[in-house]
Amino acid sequence: MRFDDTVALITGGASGIGRGIAQAFAEHGARVCIADLDGPRAAEAADALRRGGAEAFAITTDVADAAAVAAAIDAVEARWGALHHLVNCAGIDRPMPLDDLDEATYDRVIAVDQKSVYLTTRRALPLLECSGGTVVNVSSVMAWYTAPGYVAYTAAKAGVIGMTRALAVELGPRGVRVNAICPGFIDTPIWQRNLDAMTPEAAAAFAERVRALHPIGRRGTPADIADATLFLCSGAARFITGTHLIVDGGVSLRLTAP
Numbered sequence: 086m087r088f089d090d091t092v093a094l095i096t097g098g099a100s101g102i103g104r105g106i107a108q109a110f111a112e113h114g115a116r117v118c119i120a121d122l123d124g125p126r127a128a129e130a131a132d133a134l135r136r137g138g139a140e141a142f143a144i145t146t147d148v149a150d151a152a153a154v155a156a157a158i159d160a161v162e163a164r165w166g167a168l169h170h171l172v173n174c175a176g177i178d179r180p181m182p183l184d185d186l187d188e189a190t191y192d193r194v195i196a197v198d199q200k201s202v203y204l205t206t207r208r209a210l211p212l213l214e215c216s217g218g219t220v221v222n223v224s225s226v227m228a229w230y231t232a233p234g235y236v237a238y239t240a241a242k243a244g245v246i247g248m249t250r251a252l253a254v255e256l257g258p259r260g261v262r263v264n265a266i267c268p269g270f271i272d273t274p275i276w277q278r279n280l281d282a283m284t285p286e287a288a289a290a291f292a293e294r295v296r297a298l299h300p301i302g303r304r305g306t307p308a309d310i311a312d313a314t315l316f317l318c319s320g321a322a323r324f325i326t327g328t329h330l331i332v333d334g335g336v337s338l339r340l341t342a343p
């Protein structure tokens with residue numbers, strides 16, 4: 086899979102899965118824009134791509150803010166005049182019991198994880214239509230199988246699956262494919278933050294319990310999700326649109342613990 090002479094915009098590309106996706110696009114020849122709320126980290130990630138020989142830049146962006154999204158896409162157009170691949174990866178989880186889930190937190194999770202997909206895709210559409218582009222939305226296995234404390238996150242990620250299908254139907258005739266990826270347990274700062282909230286012993290026991298649940302025998306890495314994302318963006322997936330690809334080492338298949 087080569088992406089030479091293409092442009093990819095990765096939201097949330099400063100960290101974790103998004104950073105892995107940005108790196109994979111760069112390694113496969115694409116020019117990469119990282120749009121992330123964490124400006125310094127995004128700049129550092131883009132620097133690392135440039136040191137590896139890629140063309141890349143970062144722009145500080147809140148994906149829940151329409152004006153910021155417009156500025157990011159305008160910056161891509163100004164620099165490279167095109168956009169071929171939009172990956173909506175920025176996300177937050179904010180797990181908490183329903184009793185503590187205040188309206189502001191609920192609204193923020195929905196805005197960052199779900200509304201952002203509408204904002205970026207709508208704004209990028211003229212460029213994507215021009216290039217016969219692709220969109221990949223990073224949802225979660227939690228769109229399907231969830232846990233206590235994830236009311237807002239599950240609602241947002243399930244909404245992303247629905248939006249992916251609706252976008253695929255509407256944009257297919259305009260030459261744009263739209264798919265979703267559902268990662269399982271991936272070793273990133275989100276996962277680490279959940280472990281950090283536990284005692285070291287509890288965290289080690291939880292990490293091992295989760296690892297053992299995976300038929301493949303390990304948790305995932307950002308590179309596992311990046312490879313699946315590049316596949317969906319590539320010509321090899323030219324007849325695939327509106328689908329969701331579960332990339333979770335089989336963890337969501339289990340009905341019983343091993």
Ligand SMILES: NC(=O)c1ccc[n+]([C@@H]2O[C@H](COP(=O)([O-])OP(=O)(O)OC[C@H]3O[C@@H](n4cnc5c(N)ncnc54)[C@H](O)[C@@H]3O)[C@@H](O)[C@H]2O)c1
Nearest residue numbers: 097100101102121122147148175176225268270271273275
């Ligand atoms: N790690 C997992 O196990 C896992 C599993 C399923 C789905 N996901 C999804 O994958 C995506 C990436 O998660 P991750 O684990 O790499 O997390 P992460 O915290 O390492 O990275 C998320 C990135 O999104 C950025 N971000 C947050 N809010 C933003 C906003 N409003 N605007 C722009 N950027 C923003 C952060 O600054 C960060 O760089 C998320 O959508 C997450 O829900 C992760």
